[in-house]
Amino acid sequence: MSEAIRPHAEQQFAGELAELAAVDDRPRPPGWRLSPQAVVTYLLGDGGKITPKYVGPRRLMEVAVATLATDRALLLLGVPGTAKTWVSEHLAAAISGDSTLLVQGTAGTAEEAVRYGWNYARLLAEGPSSKAIVASPVMRAMETGAIARVEELTRMPSDVQDTLITILSEKTLPVPELGGEVQAVKGFNVIATANDRDRGVNELSSALRRRFNTVVLPVPATAEEEVDIVARRVAQLGRSLELPDVPPALDEIRRVVTVFRELRNGLTEDGRTKLKSPTGTLSTAEAISVVTNGWALAAHFGDGTLRPRDVAGGIVGAVVKDPTTDAVVWREYLETVVRERDGWTAFYRAARDA
DSSP: OOOOSSOOHHHHTHHHHHHHHHHOOSOOOTTOSSOHHHHHHHHHOOSSSSOOSOOSOHHHHHHHHHHHTTTOEEEEEOSTTSSHHHHHHHHHHHHHSOOOOEEEOOTTOOGGGTSEEEOHHHHHHHOSOGGGEEEOHHHHHHHHTOEEEEESGGGSOHHHHTTHHHHHHHSEEEEGGGTEEEEOOTTOEEEEEEOSSSSSOOOOOHHHHTTEEEEEOOOOSSHHHHHHHHHHHHHHHHHHHTOOOOOOOHHHHHHHHHHHHHHHHTBOTTSOOBOOOOSSOOOHHHHHHHHHHHHHHHHHHSSSSOOHHHHHHHHHHHHOSSTTHHHHHHHHHIIIIITTSTTOHHHHHHHHHO
């Protein structure tokens, strides 16, 4: 059988999860595979064999894990690229051993994706029965006492969002067609992610928001922290994609992060020059994508070393989302900041010609 391009967290880090479980002697909530303390260690690393999955304030992860140990659902809120999905997946993997019970929120997400659907061939042949039900990921999580994940909750239509209210408050899912209900098994909970920066956002109702504890994931506080995140994720992606090895490229990673942070904050790192910000978010996730793409360019079409020309095109594509306004912002940044910066001449030329 061919190897998966992107193994699920519980597969990719099975060794770490097993090692933590073997030495974890602290109390575990019902249905949990690890104690809350061990889950936080899995997320943040232990400085040794357990690698960090999230780089950020420890207290945020403690609050998130403690929430899931109660009867409250967890809402991870933040701008795009703050690792909401990444944290959600690893929380589910560590707690339930299964991160695949996922509902992907879109403008076209139907109520059946949250509740249940029907096998219509069986429904017509046999009538309503439990065997004719097609369980949603949320329903399966309730039946097995696992964590269900709802990605991009605010992209779902409001009436679909509100189907979660009864599930979260009563821990039951009514099935009126059969005159019954599904009751959640201990260990069940929901992790949802949302951001309020993208277009197409549907605000959560007050009733639904009250069912969640909200943890806001911030953008990395410092440039060095963001460089570390990008370097770690790029290395993981490179191994997963089996990209040819290239020498360490911290200088280019730092350049990408610097450009993104300065344009995102509207201010140069030294605080001397105010800048216009583009319409895009310029998230850490986009920086990871730019560097990974540059790695592929350097390995397959370059000399095997990541150079300014390998990342310049990706940066321009990330910055210039609107060809009218963003192009002006980018040209102004190139001419007033990049052109005058020591050691950035090669990048200036590559970005200008991209």
